[in-house]
Amino acid sequence: MKATVRKLVGPAGLTRFVCLVAVLATVGLLPWLSHRDPALTVLRARSAEQEATDEALSAIREDLGLHDGPLSLLGGWAADLLRGDFGTSWVSGYDVLPSVLAGLQVSLGLMGAALGVAVVLAAALVAPVLVRGRGSAGAFAAMLAAVPEFLLATVALLVCGVWLGWLPTAGWAGPEYLVLPAIALGVPAGGLLGRLVADALPAVLDERWVELWRGAGVSRARIAGAALRRVLPPLVPQFGMAAVGLTGGAVAVEMVFAVPGIGRTALGAAKSQDLPLLQGSVLALLLLGLVAGALAALTRRRLLGPALRDAGLTLPPARPVRTHPAIPLTLFTVLAVTIGWGLLRDPYTLNTAARLAAPSWAHPLGTDALGRDVLARLGHGAASTVGTAAAICALSLLVALALGFLPGIAAGAADIANALPPVIVGILVAAAAGPGTGGAALAVALISWPALSAHAAALVQEVRASAFLTAQRAMGATPWWILTRHVLPSVAAPVARHALLRLPGIALALASLGFLGLGAQPPAPEWGLLLDESRAYVERAPWAALAPAVALALLAGLAVSGAAAVQGRRPRRTTAGPRGTLGARAVRKETPVGA
Structure with a gap:
C-alpha cells in the first residue's frame, strides 16, 4: 500500500498528471489553436450561400465563445465536460456525445475481433518454439508487424470482396461485415505479439527449473504452460501498447471499409474542422488507451501474484537472433x-x-x-x-x-x-x-x-x-x-x-x-x-x-x-x-x- 502511494505522489505520478493535463488542455484549446477560422467553418456548415461578412462571422464567434480568449475557452469546455456535456457539432448541429458513443461501440467491437485474430496468429508463431524448445519468430513476424493495415485492408477488400465476392466490402450491418476489417487490423498486431513471445521463450526454456521439471517427468504441456506464465508478465505492458496501436490502425481500416467507428469519426471531424466532435472523439480514443494501459498493469500484477508484485519479474536476455551476414x-x-x-x-x-x-x-x-x-x-x-x-x-x-x-x-x-x-x-x-x-x-x-x-x-x-x-x-x-x-x-x-x-x-x-x-x-x-x-x-x-x-x-x-x-x-x-x-x-x- 505504501509503495502504491509513493508511486502516485512521486515524480512519475506528478509527471503523469502534468502530461495528462497538457494533453487535455491541447484538446480543449483546439478551436483557439486551429489554423482555420472556426466561425467560417460554422457559417459554411449552416448556410453555404450566406456571405462571410464581418458581422456574420463576429456573431458566430460570440455564439461559440471564441471572443473570450483561450483561458476562458478552456475553462468553459472543461466545466461542460465535467457535467457530461461534450458540446454541439458545428457541422450537424447535434449533440456530440451520442455520436461519440455510437462510434466507440463500433470501434470496440472491431478491436475486440482484431485482438482475437492477433491472438490466434501469435499462437501459431509461438507453437513451433514450444514444440522444439528453440527457434524464433524472427524477421517473418517483424515483416508481418510492418505491413500497413491500410494495405492489408485494400488487398482483402479487392480479393475477398470484389474478385471472389465472399464478404461485403463496406458498411457495418452484421457480423459478416466484421471479418475483413478484423483480419486487416489483427494480422500486424499478431505478428508483433508472436515475435515478442517467441523471441523470449528460448531463453526461458533454457532456465534451470525447466531442466529439473523435465528430469522429474513433468509433461511437456505443463512445462509449456509454466514457461508461458513465466514469459507473459514482463511482456504484458507491451501487449497493452499493442492494444493501443489497434486504436490507431483502426482509423485507416475504418476509412477503407467505411466502418462508422470512432477513428473514422475523428478523422472526418478533423478534415471538416468540426472541432467539438473532434474533441469528443479524441477524448474517447485517449480513454481507450489509458484503460488498455491500466488493464495491462492489472493483468501483470495478477500474473505475478502477491509474492513478486513489489519486486517485479524480469526475463533473462533473449538470445541473439542469428542471421547470415x-x-x-x-x-x-x-x-x-x-x-x-x-x-x-x-x-x-x-x-x-x-x-x-x-x-x-x-x-x-x-x-x-x-x-x-x-x-x-x-x-x-x-x-x-x-x-x-x-x-x-x-x-x-x-x-x-x-x-x-x-x-x-x-x-x-x-x-x-x-x-x-x-x-x-x-x-x-x-x-x-x-x-x-x-x-x-x-x-x-x-x-x-x-x-x-x-x-x-x-x-x-x-x-x-x-x-x-x-x-x-x-x-x-x-x-x-x-x-x-x-x-x-x-x-x-x-x-x-x-x-x-x-x-x-x-x-x-x-x-x-x-x-x-x-x-x-x-x-x-x-x-x-x-x-x-x-x-x-x-x-x-x-x-x-x-x-x-x-x-x-x-x-x-x-x-x-x-x-x-x-x-x-x-x-x-x-x-x-x-x-x-x-x-x-x-x-x-x-x-x-x-x-
Missing part, C-alpha cells in the same frame, strides 16, 4: 539500388498517354493514374519517408539517453505518450497546424521516445549498481569520468540498436499519416501518399500500390536482420579506470524483450 547486405543492396535508380528519374513528369502502364524497360515499376513513373516516385519518396524516420529515430535516441537519468519523469511522461497512437496525435497536429510533412514528423516524434527512454533508464540503473563502478569510485574516479567512460558507452550502444529496430515502425507511422491525408500533400512522392493515390485503381494497376508496400517490408527486414548481425558480432569490451585497468568485464545489456 548476406541477408542484411542483400536487403540493403536491393533497397539502395531501387532508391538510387529512382532518384535518377523525374517523379513529377506527367504523361497521360501512359496512364497505368504496366512495368517495362521505360518504366520498370509502371506508372500511376497520371502517367508518372512509379520507380521515380518511390526513390524520391525515400527521402521523405525513410529520411524523416531516421531523423526521428536519432532525435528519440538523444531524448531517451537524456531521460534515462531521470527515470521518474520519463516513466510518467511515457505512460501518457503510450496511450496516444501516432494517428491520433497526427489528427490533433493536423487540426491545429494543418496537414503536412512537418506536422506528421512532429506527431510521430512526440510519441516515439517512451520505449527507448524506459530501456535507457533500466540500463542506467543497472550499470550504476554494478560492482566495478563502486571500485572505480573507491579508486578516485570522478563522476564525469564514470559517466563518459562507463555509463554512457554501456547504455548508448544497446539503446541505439533498439532505435534501429524501431525505424520501420516509425516509417510505417509516417506512411499511415500520409495515407490518411495528414502527412505529405500531393504531388509529393511520399510512400504513404503513394499507397493512398494507388488505392482507387489497385485492381487495374496493383504494381503502383505494391511498390511502396514491398519497400516498407524490405525496410523492416533490413532493420531486424541488420540489428541482429550487429548484436551477434559485438565484441566484448574491457572497462578501464583513469589510473589503470580493472580487468576484463563485458557489460552486456541487450535490447529488452518487447523492443
Whole structure:
C-alpha cells in the first residue's frame, strides 16, 4: 500500500498528471489553436450561400465563445465536460456525445475481433518454439508487424470482396461485415505479439527449473504452460501498447471499409474542422488507451501474484537472433539500388498517354493514374519517408539517453505518450497546424521516445549498481569520468540498436499519416501518399500500390536482420579506470524483450 502511494505522489505520478493535463488542455484549446477560422467553418456548415461578412462571422464567434480568449475557452469546455456535456457539432448541429458513443461501440467491437485474430496468429508463431524448445519468430513476424493495415485492408477488400465476392466490402450491418476489417487490423498486431513471445521463450526454456521439471517427468504441456506464465508478465505492458496501436490502425481500416467507428469519426471531424466532435472523439480514443494501459498493469500484477508484485519479474536476455551476414547486405543492396535508380528519374513528369502502364524497360515499376513513373516516385519518396524516420529515430535516441537519468519523469511522461497512437496525435497536429510533412514528423516524434527512454533508464540503473563502478569510485574516479567512460558507452550502444529496430515502425507511422491525408500533400512522392493515390485503381494497376508496400517490408527486414548481425558480432569490451585497468568485464545489456 505504501509503495502504491509513493508511486502516485512521486515524480512519475506528478509527471503523469502534468502530461495528462497538457494533453487535455491541447484538446480543449483546439478551436483557439486551429489554423482555420472556426466561425467560417460554422457559417459554411449552416448556410453555404450566406456571405462571410464581418458581422456574420463576429456573431458566430460570440455564439461559440471564441471572443473570450483561450483561458476562458478552456475553462468553459472543461466545466461542460465535467457535467457530461461534450458540446454541439458545428457541422450537424447535434449533440456530440451520442455520436461519440455510437462510434466507440463500433470501434470496440472491431478491436475486440482484431485482438482475437492477433491472438490466434501469435499462437501459431509461438507453437513451433514450444514444440522444439528453440527457434524464433524472427524477421517473418517483424515483416508481418510492418505491413500497413491500410494495405492489408485494400488487398482483402479487392480479393475477398470484389474478385471472389465472399464478404461485403463496406458498411457495418452484421457480423459478416466484421471479418475483413478484423483480419486487416489483427494480422500486424499478431505478428508483433508472436515475435515478442517467441523471441523470449528460448531463453526461458533454457532456465534451470525447466531442466529439473523435465528430469522429474513433468509433461511437456505443463512445462509449456509454466514457461508461458513465466514469459507473459514482463511482456504484458507491451501487449497493452499493442492494444493501443489497434486504436490507431483502426482509423485507416475504418476509412477503407467505411466502418462508422470512432477513428473514422475523428478523422472526418478533423478534415471538416468540426472541432467539438473532434474533441469528443479524441477524448474517447485517449480513454481507450489509458484503460488498455491500466488493464495491462492489472493483468501483470495478477500474473505475478502477491509474492513478486513489489519486486517485479524480469526475463533473462533473449538470445541473439542469428542471421547470415548476406541477408542484411542483400536487403540493403536491393533497397539502395531501387532508391538510387529512382532518384535518377523525374517523379513529377506527367504523361497521360501512359496512364497505368504496366512495368517495362521505360518504366520498370509502371506508372500511376497520371502517367508518372512509379520507380521515380518511390526513390524520391525515400527521402521523405525513410529520411524523416531516421531523423526521428536519432532525435528519440538523444531524448531517451537524456531521460534515462531521470527515470521518474520519463516513466510518467511515457505512460501518457503510450496511450496516444501516432494517428491520433497526427489528427490533433493536423487540426491545429494543418496537414503536412512537418506536422506528421512532429506527431510521430512526440510519441516515439517512451520505449527507448524506459530501456535507457533500466540500463542506467543497472550499470550504476554494478560492482566495478563502486571500485572505480573507491579508486578516485570522478563522476564525469564514470559517466563518459562507463555509463554512457554501456547504455548508448544497446539503446541505439533498439532505435534501429524501431525505424520501420516509425516509417510505417509516417506512411499511415500520409495515407490518411495528414502527412505529405500531393504531388509529393511520399510512400504513404503513394499507397493512398494507388488505392482507387489497385485492381487495374496493383504494381503502383505494391511498390511502396514491398519497400516498407524490405525496410523492416533490413532493420531486424541488420540489428541482429550487429548484436551477434559485438565484441566484448574491457572497462578501464583513469589510473589503470580493472580487468576484463563485458557489460552486456541487450535490447529488452518487447523492443
